Structure formats: structure tokens, C-alpha cells
Amino acid sequence: MEITMKVRENFTSKQHQASVCAYYCRFATAQLASRSIERQIDACDFYAQLNRLVPMQGRHIFVDHFTSGLEPDGPALAALLEAARSGRVGNILVSDIDRLTRDATRRIEIQTEMAALGVVIHETGGRRGRYEVSDAPTPYATRHWFKGPSQRAATIGRQRAAMRGVHLGAAPYGYRCVSKGRLEINEPEAQIVRWIFERYEEGLSAAEIARLLNSRNVPAPGGRYWGERKILGRNTDFAAILRNPLYVGVYVYGRTERVFQMIDCRRLRRRRIRDASEWIYVAAPDLRILETELWHRTVRRHGGVVDGKAAE
Structure with missing residues (x-):
């Protein structure tokens, strides 16, 4: 005992x-x-x-x-x-x-x-x-990621703004900016978002949905034409319609960060995906477009990311 x-x-x-x-x-x-x-x-x-x-x-x-x-x-x-x-x-x-x-x-x-x-x-x-010890630079290191002091201060400022519910970046499809950092639902586009989720739940592929939208001359986000990438995208691509949690009232900030990489004495700018534990989640119920059940059924089908983890 x-x-x-x-x-x-x-x-x-x-x-x-x-x-x-x-x-x-x-x-x-x-x-x-x-x-x-x-x-x-x-x-x-x-x-x-x-x-x-x-x-x-x-x-x-x-x-x-x-x-x-x-x-x-x-x-x-x-x-x-x-x-x-x-x-x-x-x-x-x-x-x-x-x-x-x-x-x-x-x-x-x-x-x-x-x-x-x-x-x-x-x-x-x-x-x-x-x-980690492996992060320590050596005298012969020629490849490393770094940020300057001004970038670090700006990063912390943006993170705090995101935690206050300020939207950073362009308005996603289905929304419009009403003031700096504030979004509201764009109802005509929101109807298209619901239609895409409903068709996907019926069994249509992202490519088939894109062809239907193009045949009906529905304007695509960013202009040009609808494609599979704009609808489904990759696993961590929240800009894709079927993967954006903002449609169920969850704003996610900090998935990626812009850093500079030194390769053979050349300074190159890159964007990399942060670890999911560093993402910032903010509730935005006034921006909900979809029902939660429809969202989860869709995520389970395409095996996307929910709260930083692959859907089971």
C-alpha cells in the first residue's frame, strides 16, 4: 500500500x-x-x-x-x-x-x-x-530557417489579433469583408457552398462538382474556373471549400508561416506548415453556414483534418 x-x-x-x-x-x-x-x-x-x-x-x-x-x-x-x-x-x-x-x-x-x-x-x-539539440547550428551549417526580430514581433501581434477573432487575410469563399478583419456571410456564395457539400454527400466527386459548376457558369473563387483543387484541395488546405472549418463557425489561424531559408549563401523565402499543436482555434458562430453533422459526414468521407487530426 x-x-x-x-x-x-x-x-x-x-x-x-x-x-x-x-x-x-x-x-x-x-x-x-x-x-x-x-x-x-x-x-x-x-x-x-x-x-x-x-x-x-x-x-x-x-x-x-x-x-x-x-x-x-x-x-x-x-x-x-x-x-x-x-x-x-x-x-x-x-x-x-x-x-x-x-x-x-x-x-x-x-x-x-x-x-x-x-x-x-x-x-x-x-x-x-x-x-531540440538537433536544432543547434554548427559552424558548417549552410541550411537553416530563421526569422528576424521584426518578423517575430509581427507574428506575435497577428496571433493575438486572431485570438480576438480578427480575420487575417482575404475573405474565404462564402464571406465578404465589412471592415478590417471583420467578415459577414455572402448569402449567394453561401448557397453555392451548401450545394457543393450536399452534392459531395450524394456521392459526386470534386471533379464532377467542378464540371457542373463550370457548365452553369458559376463564378469561381479568384476568377477563372472551378477545379478539383478549389473544391477538395489537399489534406491541410483549408482554402478548399470542403476543408474550411469556418463554414461551421471555427476560425483556424497559424497553419502556415513564412520563413527564410539560407541555401548555399542564397536567401530564399518559403512557406511551411506548422505543427497542428500550434494552430489557433477561435469560435465564430455568427459565420456558420453549414450544419455540424453535414460537415462531419463530409470530413469522414475525404479523410480531412479535424482539430489538427485526421478524421477517423
Whole structure:
């Protein structure tokens, strides 16, 4: 009985530790002091809220003042690592991995030690997410993804706007913009959306539906003609009619991000799909066009994505 209770207590303790976080911030010059620290803490607060992480009891913000990233560990970083070693924190949040240290060798040492302890390091800025040892740059690395500081700030601003229900980007088919970031249902197009879902449920393929729409001279989104891609698209293509959850009142933001890639000293811009755990879901019941049951039946047929997971 005593052994069972101890095992249960250890499990509960580890489970609690996995959700506890602490922030690490650093600045090197007086000119960037207050503004830099505010931005770093702001990014960590937003990330912790988004991922349901709980700040460590007592001191959870560790700040090294006037400390270069190339210098040895500052007193605040040493205190944070000691808290991680004692099991009081399970997640370390930094706005950018360079805040932790700019020494790649020391960075790998810290990450390796923390990984062995079960402590996860998170970047809360533009890249956002868990930082793995394999992500550490090497002197010979020629391919990597990166974002500049202005892009990171803009990314966080857009994420907050999306969480307030502001629509970012062009209006999807079936809607129109009434003001900046605000949509309303375009009833003529909404009728076409319902018709497409009903025909698809009857067994017609996306290509057959596209041919019917073109034969009736129904204007396609973006002009030109209807095609299979505009109706069905790919698995994570929410711009396609049959895959857009906005039609059942769910706005999804942050599926993709624009980043730059260095390939052989050339700077190329790319768009990549984020992990589904980073997508932001916002309820928009006033934008519902379809019944939920019809939507789920359609998704089950084409095996699409529901809440970031393939439909069963």
C-alpha cells in the first residue's frame, strides 16, 4: 500500500512538473534594457497562456542584466538551471534561443542536461516551440530557417489579433469583408457552398462538382474556373471549400508561416506548415453556414483534418 502511494505521488509530482514553467531573459546594453526585457517577458507570457503552462511558484522570471550571450552563465541563468535540477520547473521559456547563450557548444550542453532531466526548453518568439539539440547550428551549417526580430514581433501581434477573432487575410469563399478583419456571410456564395457539400454527400466527386459548376457558369473563387483543387484541395488546405472549418463557425489561424531559408549563401523565402499543436482555434458562430453533422459526414468521407487530426 505504501509503495503504491509513493508511486502515485511521484507520478503526480512529475505530471505537475511537466506543466510548470520559468522564464529566462537577458540584455547586454543599457539602451535595450527596459524595452528588451518587456518584450521578452511579454512573449513568454503569451506562449505560456497559449500552451497552458503554469509559472513556477515564487520567482519564475530570471533576468541577467548587462550580460553578453558569449560570456559564461550569468547568476540568473545559474539559478534557473539549479531550479531545473532540483525538479521545481519542467519548462524553460526564452524569447529566442540566443537569449540563453550565443555559445553553440554551451547551448548544446545545457539542452543535453535539461533533456536528461526531462526539462523542455521552449522558444517563444517567431520560431516558437520546443528547442531540440538537433536544432543547434554548427559552424558548417549552410541550411537553416530563421526569422528576424521584426518578423517575430509581427507574428506575435497577428496571433493575438486572431485570438480576438480578427480575420487575417482575404475573405474565404462564402464571406465578404465589412471592415478590417471583420467578415459577414455572402448569402449567394453561401448557397453555392451548401450545394457543393450536399452534392459531395450524394456521392459526386470534386471533379464532377467542378464540371457542373463550370457548365452553369458559376463564378469561381479568384476568377477563372472551378477545379478539383478549389473544391477538395489537399489534406491541410483549408482554402478548399470542403476543408474550411469556418463554414461551421471555427476560425483556424497559424497553419502556415513564412520563413527564410539560407541555401548555399542564397536567401530564399518559403512557406511551411506548422505543427497542428500550434494552430489557433477561435469560435465564430455568427459565420456558420453549414450544419455540424453535414460537415462531419463530409470530413469522414475525404479523410480531412479535424482539430489538427485526421478524421477517423
